[in-house]
Amino acid sequence: MCGRYALYAPGRRIREHFRLEDELDLEPRYNIAPGTHVLVVREDSDGRRRAGLCRWGLIPRWAKDPSIGSKLINARAETVVAKPAFRAALRRSRCILPASGFYEWKIVVESGRTLKQPFFIRPHKDDELFGFAGLAECWVSPEGEIIDTCCILTTEANALVKPIHDRMPVILAPGDYDFWLDPGIQEPEALRPLLAPCPPEQLEAYPVSPKVNSPRNDAPELLAPASM
DNA sequence: CCAGACGTTGTT
DNA sequence: GTCTGG
DNA sequence: CCAGACGTTGTT
DNA sequence: GTCTGG
Numbered sequence: 174m175c176g177r178y179a180l181y182a183p184g185r186r187i188r189e190h191f192r193l194e195d196e197l198d199l200e201p202r203y204n205i206a207p208g209t210h211v212l213v214v215r216e217d218s219d220g221r222r223r224a225g226l227c228r229w230g231l232i233p234r235w236a237k238d239p240s241i242g243s244k245l246i247n248a249r250a251e252t253v254v255a256k257p258a259f260r261a262a263l264r265r266s267r268c269i270l271p272a273s274g275f276y277e278w279k280i281v282v283e284s285g286r287t288l289k290q291p292f293f294i295r296p297h298k299d300d301e302l303f304g305f306a307g308l309a310e311c312w313v314s315p316e317g318e319i320i321d322t323c324c325i326l327t328t329e330a331n332a333l334v335k336p337i338h339d340r341m342p343v344i345l346a347p348g349d350y351d352f353w354l355d356p357g358i359q360e361p362e363a364l365r366p367l368l369a370p371c372p373p374e375q376l377e378a379y380p381v382s383p384k385v386n387s388p389r390n391d392a393p394e395l396l397a398p399a400s401m
Numbered sequence: 402c403c404a405g406a407c408g409t410t411g412t413t
Numbered sequence: 414g415t416c417t418g419g
Numbered sequence: 420c421c422a423g424a425c426g427t428t429g430t431t
Numbered sequence: 432g433t434c435t436g437g
Contacts, residue, residue, distance in 0.1 A: 174409065174410060174411095174420075176409095176410085176420025176421080177420045177421080178420095206418090206419050206420070206421080207418085207419070207420070208417085208419045209418095209419060229419095233432080234432075235407085235432050235433085236407085240416085240417065240418095241407080241408080243416085243419095244408050244409070244416095245407095245408055245409080246408090246409080246420080247408080248409085249408085249409070252408095255434090256407075256408075257406085257432075257434055257435095258406095258407050258408065258433095259407095259408090260432080260433075260434095261432070261433095276420070277420085278420070278421085280411085289420095289421090324408095327409080327410095339410095340409085340410080385420095386420085386421050386422075387419095387421075387422070388418085388419045388420080388421060388422070389419065389422090
């Protein structure tokens with residue numbers, strides 16, 4: 174799955190990679206957790222790519238209780254087409270979440286004790302960026318409060334991630350960004366081929382300190398390789 | 402038909 | 414144990 | 420994902 | 432809003 178990630182690339186790099194119209198000024202983040210505001214790339218009505226912020230945790234339009242958002246942080250690519258909670262967003266409101274890397278926890282049973290060892294998974298190529306496939310939805314509370322929300326699609330783990338965890342985020346090929354964001358594509362089955370696990374050669378993984386467990390710890394040292 | 406859920410992950 | 418918040 | 424709270428009443 | 436279960 175994808176329940177924690179990082180985005181520390183300079184705004185200039187993010188802009189280049191995602192071909193954004195506007196300047197970006199972002200603080201680097203090493204520990205992005207659900208429930209917080211995250212950067213999303215969308216296509217506006219003029220076909221231009223725009224960056225925005227959404228709360229991570231999708232709240233469907235029809236929800237009366239926004240706390241459902243804390244459960245809808247991921248959508249399974251294999252079943253997303255059929256799920257009422259994601260159906261509308263998949264048709265009309267796809268987005269991409271820029272990332273410098275993501276965390277997965279490996280369950281390690283050692284002398285009878287169960288430990289969860291966090292790993293950081295990043296592009297194998299230095300300075301590269303990930304674009305996670307995402308869905309967005311705008312929720313309006315009964316009092317009229319507007320909340321932009323999003324979630325991240327997940328898929329089966331590829332060969333590199335599998336020893337750590339059996340799920341991983343959908344990492345789009347840059348050549349697929351346009352198609353994924355195109356609001357004209359309303360036939361969800363046409364999007365299927367984009368949602369495969371990315372090639373393992375594009376990734377590298379290494380263990381990091383359990384300091385990352387604490388969602389409020391956002392220090393750059395979280396990226397430091399740790400021994401297991 | 403209406404009522405009630407609508408999700409993923411991991412663990413048992 | 415289970416839900417909420419970050 | 421993990422961490423941390425999880426409740427009501429009455430009083431300040 | 433839309434699907435599932437009764």
